[in-house]
Amino acid sequence: MTLPPSAATPLLELQGISKTFGSVQAVRDLSLSVEEGEFVTVVGPSGCGKSTLFNMVAGLDEPDPGGILRFKGRGCHAHELLGRVSFMPQRDLLLPWRNVVDNAILANEIEGANRAEARAKALRMLPEFGLTGFEKQYPHQLSGGMRQRVALMRTFLFERDLMLLDEPFGALDALTRTLMQRWLLDVWQRHRRTILFITHDVDEAIFLGDRVLVMSARPGHVKHARRVDLPRPRAAELVTSPEFTALKREILEAIEEESMKSFVASNGAVAA
Amino acid sequence: MNRGALRGALGVALLLILWEGLARGLALPSYTLPSVSEILLSAWTTRQALLTAAWFTLAEALAGYAIGCVVGIGIALLLSLLPPVRRGVMPVMMAINSVPVAAWSPLLLLWLGVGMASKIAAVALAVGFTVFLSALAGLDRVDRRAADLMRSFGAGPLSILWRLRLPTALPLIAAGMRVSTVRSLIVAIVTEMLGAYGGLGWIIYQAVVQIDFVAVWSAILVASALSLAFFGLVGVIERRVIFWRSS
Ligand SMILES: Nc1ncnc2c1ncn2[C@@H]1O[C@H](COP(=O)(O)OP(=O)(O)OP(=O)(O)O)[C@@H](O)[C@H]1O
Ligand SMILES: [Mg+2]
Numbered sequence: 001m002t003l004p005p006s007a008a009t010p011l012l013e014l015q016g017i018s019k020t021f022g023s024v025q026a027v028r029d030l031s032l033s034v035e036e037g038e039f040v041t042v043v044g045p046s047g048c049g050k051s052t053l054f055n056m057v058a059g060l061d062e063p064d065p066g067g068i069l070r071f072k073g074r075g076c077h078a079h080e081l082l083g084r085v086s087f088m089p090q091r092d093l094l095l096p097w098r099n100v101v102d103n104a105i106l107a108n109e110i111e112g113a114n115r116a117e118a119r120a121k122a123l124r125m126l127p128e129f130g131l132t133g134f135e136k137q138y139p140h141q142l143s144g145g146m147r148q149r150v151a152l153m154r155t156f157l158f159e160r161d162l163m164l165l166d167e168p169f170g171a172l173d174a175l176t177r178t179l180m181q182r183w184l185l186d187v188w189q190r191h192r193r194t195i196l197f198i199t200h201d202v203d204e205a206i207f208l209g210d211r212v213l214v215m216s217a218r219p220g221h222v223k224h225a226r227r228v229d230l231p232r233p234r235a236a237e238l239v240t241s242p243e244f245t246a247l248k249r250e251i252l253e254a255i256e257e258e259s260m261k262s263f264v265a266s267n268g269a270v271a272a
Numbered sequence: 273m274n275r276g277a278l279r280g281a282l283g284v285a286l287l288l289i290l291w292e293g294l295a296r297g298l299a300l301p302s303y304t305l306p307s308v309s310e311i312l313l314s315a316w317t318t319r320q321a322l323l324t325a326a327w328f329t330l331a332e333a334l335a336g337y338a339i340g341c342v343v344g345i346g347i348a349l350l351l352s353l354l355p356p357v358r359r360g361v362m363p364v365m366m367a368i369n370s371v372p373v374a375a376w377s378p379l380l381l382l383w384l385g386v387g388m389a390s391k392i393a394a395v396a397l398a399v400g401f402t403v404f405l406s407a408l409a410g411l412d413r414v415d416r417r418a419a420d421l422m423r424s425f426g427a428g429p430l431s432i433l434w435r436l437r438l439p440t441a442l443p444l445i446a447a448g449m450r451v452s453t454v455r456s457l458i459v460a461i462v463t464e465m466l467g468a469y470g471g472l473g474w475i476i477y478q479a480v481v482q483i484d485f486v487a488v489w490s491a492i493l494v495a496s497a498l499s500l501a502f503f504g505l506v507g508v509i510e511r512r513v514i515f516w517r518s519s
Contacts, residue, residue, distance in 0.1 A: 058424040083426025093418045096516040097439050107425040110435070138516060158425060 009073040011036045011162055011194050012057065017067035018219070019052050026052040027063075028219035034162070034196055039188060041197045041205035043251070044215030045259040047266075050198045051090060053220070054164045057196070058087040072161075083111075086160040086193075090167050092151040094139040100150050101126075101135045107158035122157060128187065129153045145176045152184075156191065165197045169204070178236065181207055185234060202255065203239060206230075206247050214254045217262035224254040303485045315490035321475065326494050329464065329471040332388050333456040333502075336395025340456070341449055343396065344403030352411040352437065353429060369401045377463045386467045394463045399452040406448025410441025443517055446510040453502040461495055 010033040019027040026049040034040050044050055055061040056069075059081035063069065071081060086107075094103045104125075105118040126132050129149045139147055148168060155163060168184075169177045181204060188195060199205050205212045206228055214224040228247065230238060238244055288308050294300070295307035302310060315322060351358040377394050384390035414437045422432050464473025472491045479487035 055420070058420075060420050060424060082423055085424070087421065087424040089417060089421055091417065093415070093421050095418070095436070095439070106422070106435070110422060110425045110427045110431055140516065 008036060010034055010070075011038075011072060012196070013068070013070040014057075015068040015070075017053075017056065017069065018064040019049070019056060019061065020064055025219040027056075028221055030067075030221040032213060032222050032225075034194060036161070037192055037194055038210050039195045039197065039208060040211045040213060041199060041209035042213045042215060043199055043202060043205045043255060044220060045217050045255065045262040046200070047262065048215045048218050048258070049220030050215060051166055054087065054089075054166050054196075054198065057081065057162075058085055058164055059083075084160060085162040085164055086155050086158040087164045088151055088155040088166060088168055090170070092139075092147045094147055094150055096139050099136050099138050100131060100142070103139065103150055104153045104157055106154055111158075118157070122153070125153060125157070130183070145172050145180070148172065148180075156187070156193075161194055163193050163195045165195060167198050167200065170200065177201075177204070182236065184208065185232075189233065202248055202251050206244060206251065207234060207239060212247075212251055214251060214258070217258045217265065223258060224251070226251060303483070306486045306489055310486055311489045311493055314486045315493055318487065318490065322472075322490065322494050325470055325472045325475045325491070326498060328388075329391075329457065329460050329473065329495070330498060332391040332464075332471065333395055333460040335388075336392040336460065337399050337452065337456040339392065339396040340399025340401075340452065341403050344400040344448075345407050345445060347400075348404050348407035348411060349433065349438070352408065353433060365401075365404070369405075373398055373459050373462065377459075377466055380463070381467050386469060391460045391463045391468070391471070395456045395459045398459045399456050402452045402455065403445065403448045407441055407445045410444030411437050413444070414440050443514050446506075446514055450503065450506050450510060453506050454499045457495060457499045457502065 013033040015031045017027060017030045018025065030049075030053065032040075042050055042053070052061070056063050056078050059078050062078045069076060069078060071084070095106070098106070101119055101122045104122045105113075105115070108118040108121075109115060123135060126135060129152065131146065131149060131153070134142065134146065139150070142150065148171070152165075152168060155165070169180050172180060185208060197205075197208060199208075209228050212226045212228060213222045214226070215221065216223040226247065230241075230243060230247075291305075292308045295305050295310075300306075351361060373394065376397065377390075380390040380393050384393055411433075414432075418436055419432055422436055427435070460471070461473035461476070464471040465477045468474040472495050475491045476488050479485070479491065
């Protein structure tokens with residue numbers, strides 16, 4: 001499962017990307033690259049521009065002029081990525097008038113796929129996502145964890161080379177969360193997608209990722225990139241191993257420094 | 273819901289009893305306020321004419337209502353897809369909408385004649401504007417993040433309109449359609465009073481001319497029964513269609 005050293009061109013490459021909203025610079029001079037099949041996790045203090053980064057890679061927001069954005073080796077504008085990456089936003093955004101299956105096939109329907117076929121495919125995927133028997137339920141009838149799995153299923157069914165997951169487990173309790181992490185690794189290993197994954201949780205970032213990117217306080221850029229050389233498949237006990245703990249200490253230090261900066265900055269702003 | 277209906281029915285019954293008692297106790301002349309029993313009796317003896325008139329008015333109101341809803345929602349969809357056109361058209365729309373029904377009804381009679389067409393047009397205008405404005409407000413209520421998600425799936429404006437904005441707007445559209453039920457009957461009746469070959473408004477007008485106040489009241493009774501039934505029916509359909517809001 002180890003990755004081939006950068007022989008092929010990376011799937012996604014950003015160089016010197018910035019994004020300004022009015023007077024707020026959310027992202028400054030951000031560079032990163034993601035190899036095909038890689039699972040990259042992104043951690044960073046709140047408000048450092050992680051979601052902004054995703055919005056640009058999903059094609060929803062155009063970065064400030066000057067940076068370079070390459071997808072599959074070709075330079076492109078952000079909007080050209082619309083419909084080409086599989087994006088899961090921070091909130092599940094399920095449509096309340098659609099049941100589980102119809103929410104899951106939303107992207108396929110938009111693509112113009114045959115609805116009956118898409119439904120059949122979604123029905124076959126239900127057990128894998130722990131949703132057996134819930135196909136006819138509506139979002140308001142589901143628990144938070146289930147809603148999140150429906151949103152994940154929607155993202156998986158939209159079969160694109162790159163998946164962007166923005167804190168998919170952020171709202172879940174600790175137990176459900178570890179179960180979902182193991183489950184996601186399992187699904188990822190079987191479907192072989194490239195994943196860029198935002199989280200607040202350092203354990204989660206290390207447990208899941210081939211690489212962990214630590215972002216700086218706002219304006220965000222990649223401050224520290226750390227390869228995670230832990231063997232796969234990863235078992236739950238891994239979290240208590242010395243290698244894991246050492247990695248965690250290193251990454252926590254980097255984050256804490258940045259969190260302090262943004263904390264002081266925001267407190268300063270409040271005091272001023 | 274059931275308790276609400278029960279309480280409503282109780283309220284109406286109390287009012288009717290009070291009315292009956294007042295009219296009899298004070299021995300009011302029927303041109304001031306006839307008693308409820310008098311009205312019911314008159315309505316029963318003239319039921320043939322009342323039913324024909326009610327059917328006539330209902331047909332006008334329903335036709336105008338249907339046209340108004342379709343055109344109102346249609347224009348709202350169109351304008352929400354074309355923001356520049358919308359900015360140009362809205363002031364004109366608001367200007368037309370600010371003219372009261374009573375003012376354009378005579379014009380419609382002059383243009384379309386005394387038959388059903390003028391009533392249908394008046395109702396369609398009144399209903400159309402109400403539904404149009406509520407639909408437009410509903411279509412604007414879209415969740416930007418949900419729209420962004422759909423764009424990331426490659427959805428165009430039409431697809432987002434159909435799959436997200438229209439369903440999001442449905443509760444407001446339905447509310448507009450519900451208040452329009454009562455309005456459609458009022459406008460049909462008022463326009464009939466200005467000139468018609470039949471209908472409840474025409475009966476009321478005739479009865480006023482003949483100073484037959486009991487007949488006026490029995491026509492009003494039938495009209496409000498019709499309004500209530502129409503309002504209730506649309507309310508029931510609304511709760512069925514917009515199921516995701518009620519639980
Ligand atoms: N559309 C926008 N308009 C104006 N400012 C914005 C917009 N989007 C993001 N920002 C600002 O950019 C900064 C970064 O926001 P972003 O949502 O990317 O942070 P984040 O790292 O995802 O935070 P969190 O971890 O809390 O989700 C914030 O200060 C935010 O206020
Ligand atoms: Mg975010």
